[in-house]
Every structure is written in structure tokens, then in C-alpha cells.
Amino acid sequence: MRSAPIEYGIRREVRLDQTQDSNKIENQYDASQIQVLEGLDAVRKRPGMYIGSTGINGLHHLVYEIVDNSIDEILAGGCTEINVEILPDNIIRVSDNGRGIPVGIQPKLGIPAVTVVFTVLHAGGKFGGGGYKVSGGLHGVGASVVNALSDWLEVEVCDGQYRYYQRFEHGKETAPLAKLEPTDKHGTQVAFKADATIFETTEYDYEVLLKRLREQAFLNAGVQINFADRRGEEVLSEHLHYEGGICSFVEYIHSKKKAQEVLHPDVIHFFGEENGSTAEVALQYNDSFNTNLLSFANNIHTIDGGTHEIGFKTALTRVFNEYGKKANMLKGDDKFKSEDVMEGMTAVISVKLTDAQFEGQTKSKLGNTEIRKLVNDVTYEKLTTYFEENPAVAKTILEKSLLAAQAREAAKAARDRARRKSALESAALPGKLTDCSERDVELTEIFIVEGDSAGGSAKGGRDSRYQAILPLWGKMLNVERARVDKVYSNEKLTPVILALGCGIGNELDISKLRYGKVIVMADADVDGSHIRTLLLTFFFRFMRPLIEQGHIYLAQPPLFKVSKGKKFRYAFSDEERDAAIAEMTADGGKADVQRYKGLGEMDPEQLWETTMDPARRTMKRVTLEDAERADEIFNILMGDKVQPRREFIEANAKFVNNLDI
């Protein structure tokens, strides 16, 4: 894909010249170096501008930045394998067996190209030469930014003739590029340690890196990535290699969801190109109600979608409508909406284009308008042909879409009824709600509490100015099978919907949300776990923006009270309990351990000081991943497929307390 030589490509003469006398490298430094260093100082002053944040996401961004360069090298045909390692002390080492970053003197700056890569802003791996230039965001900021934000960074290049080495500290070279012994190897290795004075944390998350590396292995079919975490006694490692590309991606996603079954055995796949841009789509339907659409532009995950997704959705809906009419499955004026034809669909869209424009707050929405037409055309033509050639598959999928359309109609009718009703009754708050007095949503919290006795403690312990209590009781309905229409009329969830005040599903209006924090407070037992799973599933399906915008929390009540005489300590795990016992009994005598079987056993004061007081409590903010997992568990527990449910329960029997997250 990247065939044109780089700007300061390897000019034979220059390189031979320089490699004969490594001292010469030193002499060729000039004033432009000063500019270089100022550039990197800017990165250290405002790191967020370059990597988004100095939190864990920014930290992981450093790794992506380096790995992306090796992937580019693979795409250019220069190598086959990438090794990514987390070493003790959170040092990252990335290597490939490519051509090696060029070491020849860059004519404009008079220093080796590899040094330029690490010291000149925006001269990183994405430099020149007809690659996919990425603009408008945090993407592809380059190796120099990683260097600037590292305590130290070392690069080793083998070009088939010699080994070269250079070290940098805080972005500044400690010595010029050193030419070492001859070698017939070729490749690049970069090791770095993120600067702990810049990052809030320098502890990498294996799972997060694994997820992203796996994604890259799917998006670049054939690429081999070896990933290892060598920080602990036990080495964790994965070999990531998918010849099937994004088709393997779809298969992988489906293989992870035990509770659902695919509706047709083969992943549908198509590809098209126009004016140097390419579009590739893989999709497959399953028997769940969820849509899982992942889109990428130049291998960057576009979480907020954009023109490629719009082109796909428009064409998909059109193909279904045209085929539905022709096959006599759609009657009269009936038409599918986009949401109908996406129900139960898992799809991956990958586009490659020059000058990708990323928009929006987080730069994760593709803006290039020409891509809409490309994806639309490709999807329309190829999917129409596929349906004509595979009528049995088409029929299966369309039947599912028909059910979805009917459910949508039924839901709308139910909503209209509900709206008329609430307009008449006007008393829109549920009777069980004990509201707070504050009305500023930024300051308010609602505790959704399991059971009436816990509700009583919570009411007694709360700060009534800004904390509201909503007790829930009894078993809730099966949200999986009861669709939006049923949820509206269900007596158990209606209080939640009414109390939050922002509606659900397509009607959700987050500006109407009545509390800034929605806190699920349930016991640490099996029933509590069920309630959490149910509520998270409900939020995931019908109020997803609340999760995305960080409004949903899980309270963390203590499991034990350890006391001795007048002294006492709360413990939130078995380990904490044991530590508290050890500490309290160090000077002799026995400690008393009380196990809280439920929130209701705590008196209001205890509940306040351990779980509700903002100054002392810990809470878990629910992420989309947590909720998605709850949704999966919910499917397994409530779905009608007995086998996965049994497997799951057997496998998790001993962890039953942790079912929810």
C-alpha cells in the first residue's frame, strides 16, 4: 500500500558516506536542532493536546503510536511479525522484522532520519510518501510525541548491514546515533518507559492493550502480533494472527457471545474501491436483539461513527426494502427502518482513505463525505447480489427484521398510550420515591435500593438535600423477551423510568435526567447480583447514553464489620477482613466479625458512613463494557437456550457473588 519512497528516502550516496565515518553524523547537527527541542518541550507542557489525556488512555496511546508504525511497515510489505512486550517496571518494547527505520542523513536537517523520527514533531512514522495521512485529531501524532513523554527511549535499527542504536531521555538524545557491529538482520526495536511525572499512572492494562492489538490483527489480515506481559511471575501471552481479516473479527465477536446463535453459517463480506479509497464490510446476523456495529477508518476505531456508517446503514435499509417488496415479505406500504434491519446484526466496516478527517469532541467520527457514497454503493450492489444468490439466507434475515418492525410499531402504540395517560394524570413521579430537595442535577443522586428494609435504612441515613431513594422489590421481568412496549407498562421498571424522568429508547432525552448520579445499591449476594444484572441490562438496552456519559454507579457496601471493644473497622473483601482482624488482634484478644448479609442489616448511620457519604464511600462507575457484560449474562440467565445457561452457571457456580461485573 505504501510504495512511494519517503521524502528523505535512502539515498545511497549519502548513506554510504555517512556510514563510513560515524563521527560525521555529529558534525552535521545544525540550528534546526534547537527548533526540534522546542517542539518536544511543547509536547511535555501540554501532553493532552497530543495524546488526549495523561490518564490511562493517554498512556496506552503511546503503545498504539509505536505499534502503528510497525503495522505500516507490514502493510508496506517490509515485515511479517511484530512483538509487543510489557516488561517489568512497565517498560514497553516493540519490535518488527521490517526494513528498519532509515538511518541515512535527512538532507534538510542534516541528521539521521531515525533521529528525526524521534525528535521532530509530526515527523513520526506517518511521514510522507503516499501513506494514509490522518488529520484532525489525536491519531498518528508520531514517535516523537512518545519520545517526549518518556522518561527514556531506546531505538535499535538493523538495516541488513549494521546495527544502530540511540537513546533519548525526556525526548532529548543522550548521544548521537551510534553505528555498531555489522549484521545481516533487519528490523526496528523501540523500548521506552513512560514519564511518571507526566502520566497519572504508568501501569499498563494487559486486557486493554490486548483488545486493541487483536483489533489491529483483525483489521490487517495476515499480520502476526506476538503480545506478552512479562511483569509478573507468570508470563501472559497471545499470538494474534487472523488470515480472515474482518470476517474473522465478526466470527470472533459471535464466538464470545454464548447466549446467542448465528442465523446463517457464513459471514457476508464485500469489498470495493474508488479513487484510491477502499471500503470493506463483514456482517452476520444472530438471534439476539442487539446491534453490534464497529467501524474503522484507517484502522482507527470510529466510536462515534460518521459517513462510512451512514452510507452503510442507508444502503442496508434500501436493499432490505427492495428485496422485501420483491419477495413479497413486505406488504402494502410497509417499510423497514434502519433499526429493524440492524437488529441482531454484528458488522465491521473498515475504510481506508487519504486525508481522513476525524471530527467531534473525541475525534472519533469520520467526516469525509466521499466515503458515504463509496460505502453506500458497495453495500447496495454487493448485498443485492448476495441476497439474489442466497435467497434462503435472505429470507431468514428478513423474517427477523419483520419481527423487529412489528415490535417497533407495537412499542410506538404503547408509548402513545403512555404519553396520553401521563398527560392526564400529571403526577409523573412514582409513589415509592423519596425525593431530595436540591434541583440542580449536577448535585443530585438517586439510590436505587433493593428491598424495603434496605430502603428504610437508606432513607434514614441519606442527606435529604441531594440524595433521593427509590426502593425496588420483587423479581423483575425478562427484559430480553419483553420488548420496549412491555417495559413501559411493567410495574417494576416504571418507577425507575419515571424517577429518572428522561424517557427510554428512541425517546430518551438526557437533558431531562433528574439526577446526576444514578446509584444502584444492592446486597452482595445472589439476589443483589441479579438485581444489578437486570438494572444494568435495562440501562444498557434502553438508556445507554446514561452509561456512556458516566451517570450510572454501583454502590460498594462493606461485607464485614470487624470490632474489638469500642474499636471497629469495615472490610470490603475477605482480604480486608483478615487484615483488619490481624491488625486489631496484634496486641492479644479476639476480634468480633459481623458479616452483613444484606444492606437491611445496617442501621442508617452505618449505611451512611460506609456506603452513601460522598466523603467516605467508594463507588464503581459503570462502563459500557460492564453493562455489555451484564447484558450477556442476562441473556444467559434469562434466555431460552438451556445449554449455555447451564454451562455458564456450572462454570461460575463458585463466583456467583460476582455475576454482575
Ligand code: TSJ
Ligand atoms: F514509532 C517508531 F517510529 F518509533 C517505530 C517505527 C517503532 C517501531 C517499533 C518500528 C518502526 C518502523 C519503521 N518499523 N519499520 C519502519 N520502517 C520505516 O521507517 C521505513 C523503512 C524503509 C523505507 C523505505 O522507503 O525504504 C521507508 C520507511 C518508512
